Amino acid sequence: MNKKKVDLHKNKFASSRSSKQKLKKSKRTESSKRWISRQLNDPYVSEAQKRGYRSRSAFKLLQINEKFNLFKSGMVIIDLGCAPGGWLQVISEIINKNKKGILIGIDLLDTDILPNVEILKGDINDENILSQINKILNGKKVNGVVSDMAADTTGHRPTDHLRTTMLLESAIDIAKDFLNEDGFFLGKCFKGGAESSILETLNKSFKVVKHVKPDASRKESVESYVLAMHYKNKT
Ligand SMILES: C[S@@+](CC[C@H](N)C(=O)[O-])C[C@H]1O[C@@H](n2cnc3c(N)ncnc32)[C@H](O)[C@@H]1O
Known part of the structure; x- marks a missing residue:
């Protein structure tokens, strides 16, 4: 198992997304826009993908x-x-x-x-x-x-x-x-x-x-x- 520390708020994964990813204009509701934006900018979501975990909850x-x-x-x-x-x-x-x-x-x-x-x-x-x-x-x-x-x-x-x-x-x-x-x-x-x-x-x-x-x-x-x-x- 990858022993990498999982305190992502305090390590490089948190800062690797320095500029917030922007959403394209669409007809999505405000709450779904907020959800997608949060997912795109969440270091645990991207790290879960990298490590092959099925959910960010793994962390x-x-x-x-x-x-x-x-x-x-x-x-x-x-x-x-x-x-x-x-x-x-x-x-x-x-x-x-x-x-x-x-x-x-x-x-x-x-x-x-x-x-x-x-x-x-x-x-x-x-x-x-x-x-x-x-x-x-x-x-x-x-x-x-x-x-x-x-x-x-x-x-x-x-x-x-x-x-x-x-x-x-x-x-x-x-x-x-x-x-x-x-x-x-x-x-x-x-x-x-x-x-x-x-x-x-x-x-x-x-x-x-x-x-x-x-x-x-x-x-x-x-x-x-x-x-x-x-x-x-x-x-
Ligand atoms: C936050 S998710 C769990 C995520 C999971 N720990 C992971 O890491 O992938 C909560 C789950 O609880 C399940 N759940 C809710 N009520 C339940 C019940 N009465 N019996 C079985 N599962 C239930 C939902 O279907 C949902 O998949």
Whole structure:
């Protein structure tokens, strides 16, 4: 794996696009123009393309892992909301390095296949998906559950926040079902009202609970991650 530091805000990739790329005049809406302009000028987007990652989100996980050293060779990991597969690529590179681990990715959308990764298509709340996970694991417990799940946004911030919080709660339930003792959980959350109750839930089951905002997560975004380590028990 390329060991290049992934702190792009502070290195050459950030300055390599010194002059902002300009968009040609078109009939696009203002918000789609803003989105395209942001993509064109985002150093993580171009670096993801260079390194063959399927999403710029890959850098968020690389940065979190650089700090907390979560993934190790041979581990068993579940990735909830895995499409298009950037996180799967990062995890697989590490856990399958010396000895083969087990990596299961689940998403509502199609995810292109990756070597040594079990990909399931469906809703994480669907019983059928849970039984497929059980079948793959065949009685094994998992070392980590990660979730980058986000609900489709409606533009109504409280609704979007609530829907993503509900996904986070489902992800935590799955983590509690499958984690082995000392396992970890990493999940996307949005800043807002329900945060403290989630932290309270996690604090009961994990020895260490932190909020994490990697540099690759846009400053202006309400997105952050909650990291819970050293799973104690199911409460
Ligand atoms: C931000 S994307 C994940 C990006 C991924 N981490 C990567 O690096 O490529 C969020 C994903 O969550 C998925 N998702 C949302 N709700 C879900 C659910 N109930 N079950 C499964 N996947 C879900 C969406 O389909 C979407 O692909």
